[in-house]
Amino acid sequence: MPVATHLNAAVRGRVDGEVLVLLHGFGCGQEMWRLVAPALERDHRVVTFDLPGSGAADPAAYDAVRHGSLEGYRDDVVALLDELDLTGATLVGHSVSSMIAVLVQAARPDLVSRLVLVAPSARYLDDDGYVGGFAEADIADLLALMGRNHLGWQDPLARLVAGTDGDVKHELEQSFCRTRPEVAEQFAAVTFRGDNRDDLAAVTVPTLVLQARDDVVAPMSAGRFVADTIPGATFEVIDTRGHCPHLTAPDETTRSIQRFLTTAG
């Protein structure tokens, strides 16, 4: 099966436009980009997809061993870009996918012309003077909480059991934040226990870091560290609260990305 099918990839927008690849973060799937993608599609060719284990990606795309590190996800993105024959793309990565984008650029510089890192953090755990915002106990806490909440996961089963008609469209809408519980827990562990600080200096393309003003997941200190460590990176603060500026301040987020695309590289 082609990678694009496995990862539920979609290519939209201007056929002859520069390529933008939007990588969703930990939690929900590509639907997270729905408020910014349409505006970007006016001038660009926009690729969205679901990471293995997330959204509506084929369950077979997820491999517990290979996806035990971000490098596994990196290889999937590389395979997708190769298959779609995309070179010189701008990768827009949210949250943990900002680090996946960094890894893709380092591994295959030919594929990537620019990076936009939305709410990035190279290390979530505090570490000897570095402020990531979290302690190991917090991560254990998150994993326990995810064990208590299988958000949306039982829903399709419940519908099957109840014997009501499965409305396919509704089903797809529901699927965007649904992840198999054990996959979600592993992805959370890989995300929040990872350390990509040493990968940042290897970035060789123009980079924009978008930081939400008040982000409880990727605090200002984490975003600043990413921008300060990537050579020549631009740092912009979006005036919004939370970890998802593309949801809470979509217009501002879109404008920042567009401004960067017209000026950089």
Add this chain to the structure above:
Amino acid sequence: MVARAEQHDASTGSAPDDDLPCGDVVLDADGVIASANAEFHRIVGREPGTVAGRCTLASLLPAGGRVYLQTHLWPVLQHDGVVREVSLDLLRPDETRVPVLVNARADAVVPGRVRLAVFETRERHRYEDGLLEASRAAERARSQAAALAQTLQATLIPPAPPAIPRLAVSATYRPAGDGTVVGGDFYDVFRVDAASWVIALGDVSGKGTSAAVVTSFVRYTIRALAVEHPDPADLLHELDRRFDRDELGHYCTVVLALLTEIDGRWRVRLALAGHPPALVRGRDGSVTELGEFGSAIGLFDEARFTCVEHTLADEVVTFYTDGVTEAHRGGELFGEAALGELIASAPHDPREVTARVADAVLTFQGGDASDDIAVISFAAAPQLP
């Protein structure tokens, strides 16, 4: 639009209902608590007036909860307009935690505004923790049992038959279903003296641990008896005598052959115990049966076994368990005729015959074997220069 919003405020948002028996909270678009009722203040252990307009919901959550809020709850709420039965911990000023269950709904009029119903679940939470731990323990036990089954199975099935000079032997075993249930099929190939080898294949009735115990008993008893019982029919008699069917609670079928190399040719002495005969393929593709009907082991008071003798020409001999012929797809059986045709059309080589039989049966069943399958084929091999 503004006027409607204010109206809505007046009707629902700004006047919290202190009589409600659950926490009632309204959040503004920025996540700040705009209003909260008396029950919510009680749950979070804070004085009225210290929450509304001052705290975000995130500030009342431990760090893990804040991440969950940002990565799951808000995105789903924004997408679907509602989330239900979310289990969270709220922090009291003294850092103790209160487990709560939350339903949330996006306001239909004011964009970004969210209303929450919050229930304290301290007692229920303890109970659910117990359930969660019990289900994890059950899952651990299940995977341990599956691993044990596979280990046990591996001990029953020799990984590959030993290399025998001037005899080509090829065997395969495919477990039923997902391989987690121990089946009763087995085969064994071992040496008896300088010129003789035993090839045995059998099927113990039933599945699971008790069948595995019997399988092990049968296999090792055959090994022990082989030295003193050069006649396979005698050996099966003795096996039947030692098989305490009341205690073991299973029966078994066996095809047993003693192969002896005499003057460069293999003499095959073969007996059956409730088992289908061996299939002998000639180089011309003809397939004939070898063996006379014998009683299954552990079923009859007066068991009968007959030894037949055959000198192996340029032939491929195949033993198989009933997982092969009784493989089914819907109501359709694979059957002995299909097996005969398959062997007739296969290349004249034990490895090919074994592989084709196992593959054909799996394909027939759509890759999902309902019974386990054991197949063993052998042929005289010309001496290599």
